[in-house]
Amino acid sequence: MNSKQLFANIKNKKSFLCVGLDTDIQKIPKHLLDFEYPVFEFNKNIIDETSAYAVAYKPNLAFYETLGAAGWIALQMTVDYIKKNHPDIFIIADAKRGDIGNTSKMYAKAFLSDLNCDAVTVAPYMGEDSVTPFLSYDGKWVILLALTSNSGSDDFQMVTDSVSQKRIFELVLNKSLVWGNKENMMYVVGATKAEMLKEIRQIVPDHFLLIPGVGAQGGSLEEVAEFGMNSQCGLLVNNSRNIIYADATDKFAKVAGQKAAEMQHDMELLLKKYKII
Amino acid sequence: MNSKQLFANIKNKKSFLCVGLDTDIQKIPKHLLDFEYPVFEFNKNIIDETSAYAVAYKPNLAFYETLGAAGWIALQMTVDYIKKNHPDIFIIADAKRGDIGNTSKMYAKAFLSDLNCDAVTVAPYMGEDSVTPFLSYDGKWVILLALTSNSGSDDFQMVTDSVSQKRIFELVLNKSLVWGNKENMMYVVGATKAEMLKEIRQIVPDHFLLIPGVGAQGGSLEEVAEFGMNSQCGLLVNNSRNIIYADATDKFAKVAGQKAAEMQHDMELLLKKYKII
Numbered sequence: 001m002n003s004k005q006l007f008a009n010i011k012n013k014k015s016f017l018c019v020g021l022d023t024d025i026q027k028i029p030k031h032l033l034d035f036e037y038p039v040f041e042f043n044k045n046i047i048d049e050t051s052a053y054a055v056a057y058k059p060n061l062a063f064y065e066t067l068g069a070a071g072w073i074a075l076q077m078t079v080d081y082i083k084k085n086h087p088d089i090f091i092i093a094d095a096k097r098g099d100i101g102n103t104s105k106m107y108a109k110a111f112l113s114d115l116n117c118d119a120v121t122v123a124p125y126m127g128e129d130s131v132t133p134f135l136s137y138d139g140k141w142v143i144l145l146a147l148t149s150n151s152g153s154d155d156f157q158m159v160t161d162s163v164s165q166k167r168i169f170e171l172v173l174n175k176s177l178v179w180g181n182k183e184n185m186m187y188v189v190g191a192t193k194a195e196m197l198k199e200i201r202q203i204v205p206d207h208f209l210l211i212p213g214v215g216a217q218g219g220s221l222e223e224v225a226e227f228g229m230n231s232q233c234g235l236l237v238n239n240s241r242n243i244i245y246a247d248a249t250d251k252f253a254k255v256a257g258q259k260a261a262e263m264q265h266d267m268e269l270l271l272k273k274y275k276i277i
Numbered sequence: 278m279n280s281k282q283l284f285a286n287i288k289n290k291k292s293f294l295c296v297g298l299d300t301d302i303q304k305i306p307k308h309l310l311d312f313e314y315p316v317f318e319f320n321k322n323i324i325d326e327t328s329a330y331a332v333a334y335k336p337n338l339a340f341y342e343t344l345g346a347a348g349w350i351a352l353q354m355t356v357d358y359i360k361k362n363h364p365d366i367f368i369i370a371d372a373k374r375g376d377i378g379n380t381s382k383m384y385a386k387a388f389l390s391d392l393n394c395d396a397v398t399v400a401p402y403m404g405e406d407s408v409t410p411f412l413s414y415d416g417k418w419v420i421l422l423a424l425t426s427n428s429g430s431d432d433f434q435m436v437t438d439s440v441s442q443k444r445i446f447e448l449v450l451n452k453s454l455v456w457g458n459k460e461n462m463m464y465v466v467g468a469t470k471a472e473m474l475k476e477i478r479q480i481v482p483d484h485f486l487l488i489p490g491v492g493a494q495g496g497s498l499e500e501v502a503e504f505g506m507n508s509q510c511g512l513l514v515n516n517s518r519n520i521i522y523a524d525a526t527d528k529f530a531k532v533a534g535q536k537a538a539e540m541q542h543d544m545e546l547l548l549k550k551y552k553i554i
Contacts, residue, residue, distance in 0.1 A: 022380070062376060062383035066391060068353060076345060098400060100427045100494075103299070106339035107549060115341060123375060125402040125422055127429020145402055150377045151405020155452055162439035175432055191523050217377075250387040 001090055003183055003208065007232045009088050011053045011277050014268040017260060018056035018092065018210065018232050018239025019046070021078065022063050027245055029252050039067065040254075044081055046244055052086030056083055056090040056236050058210075079115055090236070092143060092210065098126050104133040108205050112140040119143050121188060121210070124172045130178055132212040135180050141272055142185050146172050146200065149190025149213030155223035173203045182206045189228070191219020191237070197227035208234050214245040215242035221263075225270040233276050239263060278367055278395050278416055280460055280485065286332045286365050286510045288554050291545040293510050294537060295333035295487065296323070297371065298355065299340050301313060304522055308319050316344065316351040319529075321358055323521050326534030330488035330541035333367040333513050334359055335487075349441060356392055367513070369487065370394040375403050381410040389417040391400075396420050398487075398505030400466060401449045405456055412457050420464050423449050423477065426467025437532070446499025450480045459483045466505070468496020485511050492519040502547040510553050 021043050025033075028042045033185070035041040047057065049150035056085050059078060064071035082089055093111040093191050097120065098104060104122075113121040122131055132243055134142045147169040157169040166174065176185060182204075189200055191213035200209070209228055213219040214237050221237060243263070247255035271277045285350055287293050289311075302310075306321045312318040331452065334353060341348035367439065370388040374397065375381060381399075388397040396418035399408055411419045424434055424446040435445040443451065466477055468490035477486070486505055490495055490496040491514050498514060505512055513536060520540070524532035548554045 033510075060376075060380055060383075062374070062380045062387065066383045066387040066470075068387075068391060069349040072342075072346040072349050094376075096374065096376050096403075097339070099337075099371075100489075101424070103337055103339045106301075106337075106343045110339065110343040110345075114345060123373070123400045123402045125400045125430030125433060126373075126425050126427055127434070129429040131426050148377070148403050150406050152406040152408075156402060156445060156448060157404070159436075159445065159448065160439040161518065162437040162442065165439065168433060168445065171433060171436065204302070205461075212377075216432055245516030 003232065005011065006090055006208070010233045013053065013055055013264070014271055014277060015055055015264040016054055016235045016237055016267055017054045017263050018058050018236045018238040019050050019243055019260060020238050021046070021053045021057055021059040021244065022240040024245065025061055025067060029248055029249060029250060037070065037074045037077060039064070039071065040077040041188065043078045045253035046256050047082060049253040050243065050260040051086050051089065053260040054089065056092060058092040058094050058238055059107055061093060061095040076115060079117060083116060090119065091117045093120045096121050096123045096145065098123040098130045100126070101129045101133055104130050106136040112137045119186065123146065124176065128175070131176065132179050135184050140184070142180060144172065144185060144211050145175055145188055145194050146187040147189050149192045149217050149219065151192070153190065161243065170203060173200065177204070186210055188212065192217055194220060194223035194227055197224065201228065201230065206234070207231060208236060210236045210238060212238045215239045221266055222270070225274060229270070229274050229276065231276070238260050280509065283332065283367055283485070287510045289452055290330065290332055290541070291548055291554055292330055292332055292541040293512045293514055293544055294331045294540050295335050295513045295515040296327050296520055296537060297515045298323070298334055298336040298521065299517040301340055302344060303406040304526055306527060308527060311528065314347065314351045314354060316341070316348065317354040320355045322530035322533070323533050324359060324363070327368065327520065327537040328363050330537040331366065332500050333369060335369040335371045335515055337517070338370060338372040353392060354551060360393060367396065368394045370397045373398050373400045373422065375400040375407045376437045378402070378406045381407050384416065385411040389414045396463065398422065401453070405452070409452065409456050412461050417461070419457060420487050421449065421453055421462060421464055423464040424466050424470050424473055426496065430467065430470070445466045447480060450477065454481070463487055465489065468501050469494055471496060471500035471504055474501065478507065480507065482507060483511070485513060487513045487515060489515045492516045497545070498543055502551060506547070506551050506553065508553070
């Protein structure tokens with residue numbers, strides 16, 4: 001999927017919502033455990049009720065890997081289900097991978113080709129040759145960690161380089177601008193650091209940003225839009241727990257749909273406020 | 278496994294060799310493709326022939342994930358096979374994970390509990406709360422990326438903090454000393470940066486170091502021992518391609534065993550030279 005198609009979907013659905021599929025088998029309604037693939041069953045129901053309001057889904061790999069081979073099958077079934085029923089929806093493998101070149105190449109194949117996701121999140125610690133192998137699939141994306149939403153982001157991301165006087169997350173943005181472009185690279189910026197979006201937009205005005213941390217982690221959607229939106233929207237705002245675990249009964253999917261609709265409504269107002277639609 | 282047991286194994290086998298199981302289904306001998314789990318079959322043969330010379334095995338997750346659920350099964354079979362037949366051997370899931378706390382907790386469960394590996398490699402970019410969830414399993418280890426063996430390690434790891442005048446990899450070492458200790462944390466230091474081991478040993482004199490990059494990537498075993506060895510050896514030197522792909526015929530395992538024996542021999546000389554045994 002290219003950025004034009006993604007923006008068309010945002011305008012069509014009046015939403016820049018990404019629903020995080022952090023599907024924890026311990027937290028899903030008990031009646032789903034009777035199915036052979038409870039995690040897929042949960043996801044399928046969530047997708048059916050939220051897809052009208054979402055432009056992206058983001059399965060979090062940890063929640064699938066903790067189930068071993070069965071988790072990987074549930075993940076593949078989930079991606080296939082979205083691709084078949086909602087081919088316009090962008091799928092992000094939230095995997096935070098990154099390794100030496102020949103290994104990153106394998107991860108890229110696993111997520112972008114075999115599993116057929118549209119994007120994969122990548123950690124930049126190992127530098128250029130750990131990131132570029134993910135950039136060799138047409139129409140596929142790297143979403144590089146820049147400034148994350150957790151407290152530990154202060155430990156290294158906010159350290160200032162003595163030579164350039166830039167912080168590490170700024171160096172990640174600056175250097176990676178040469179590795180990829182706005183058609184194959186996005187950045188993770190936590191909503192808990194919304195005020196930093198102003199500075200980040202100076203460096204990457206045109207790139208899409210994936211924003212976690214609205215909701216459960218305390219970030220504000222209004223601030224994210226105020227400081228982060230560009231003329232093509234340029235934002236995918238993720239919400240996981242507040243949507244998928246909003247209800248734990250057999251009405252879980254309906255309630256998730258309502259929560260997604262509420263977020264879509266808020267997003268529509270912001271898209272109008274900033275004259276994107 | 279604790280550091281005392283690991284050191285006992287090193288003295289017993291006169292080796293600090295870690296064999297990297299970067300098992301690429303495209304590279305294994307063709308006759309193995311007749312088996313239901315060719316990757317496991319390859320690993321089993323490699324393990325049978327190299328276990329006398331190795332104190333650790335390191336499956337590289339990318340090579341298993343690219344096979345989907347079948348890859349995860351082959352990985353589980355491999356770990357189970359080592360645990361059953363060689364319970365003294367240390368198993369490292371080379372996964373380079375790291376995410377917000379509740380996600381790192383899931384990865385920790387997947388690798389250290391469910392899969393029952395002894396250690397998992399972790400990327401430090403997201404800071405303290407992305408690393409500490411991996412430290413809550415008794416006798417299990419985090420192996421944190423400090424200074425990696427690839428060219429991209431210069432991009433961020435070698436950047437100098439304007440406040441402390443320390444480089445990022447030094448900050449990773451310094452800060453993480455408070456998160457864990459020498460009984461639950463090791464560090465990745467690439468053999469291609471062997472001369473840096475002298476500085477690194479000033480910061481972490483007692484911790485074990487996992488050293489990739491000897492062999493295919495050009496690092497020198499002698500320099501690694503000269504600059505990195507401590508009184509408990511303190512090193513696990515990994516070799517993947519030079520051992521497991523030394524031969525592509527039906528003699529692949531025997532030849533891998535010979536290559537592992539050669540490395541063990543070199544390591545025995547170094548352990549004697551530095552009076553560890």
